[in-house]
Amino acid sequence: MQLPIPAGPVALRAWRREDVEALAAEANSRAVWRNMIHTFPHPYTLEDAEQWVDGCIDQSPQRDLVIASNDRLIGVCGIQLGEGVSTYTGSVGYWLGEQHWGRGIASTAFAAFLEYVWATFPVERLQAEVFAWNPASARVLEKNGFTLEGTRRKAIHKDGELIDEWFYSLLREDR
């Protein structure tokens, strides 16, 4: 599937070195960090952004895509491909800089990302985990056809709290 992919007011595109500054600016947010797994740093420095962009720029095909508004990075969508017995499973995720929340951008960008994923990777199952204090993300998944498979009670330790984790999935045949 050809990049960039238009997605309403934004587009999904491949990474560029020039994304480092916008990435550090958008990702350096406690509100974003609070909903991400432990590998997402806070504070999010320029060095963190450089390291991330370095890891993305040579991906072929791209597993992580930039969510861009007027060509500037405002968020990220990505997939981690499973291995071994999980070869046909992909774990998907996304985040958006805080000032862009509440305008339907994540739902639209993620819908476009799913089209890209189904067309690009031979996965049969997509899964996503959501911390139970993040109903907005659960809604993004549900609006895109994901089903709640279950709750892992107190599975997550984040920001000094033990919280539940919601487990969502979407099969290729569910589309």
Ligand SMILES: CC(C)(COP(=O)(O)OP(=O)(O)OC[C@H]1O[C@@H](n2cnc3c(N)ncnc32)[C@H](O)[C@@H]1OP(=O)(O)O)[C@@H](O)C(=O)NCCC(=O)NCCS
């Ligand atoms: C989760 C996130 C991507 C949502 O981005 P967004 O662009 O604001 O999302 P959208 O506007 O497309 O959709 C949000 C939906 O959640 C709903 N919502 C928002 N806050 C809510 C709440 N407290 N309770 C229930 N629903 C809520 C909105 O009404 C909307 O649903 P609707 O279209 O049916 O009205 C963004 O908040 C974010 O980046 N958060 C930090 C990182 C993160 O959580 N990543 C996902 C990890 S699983």
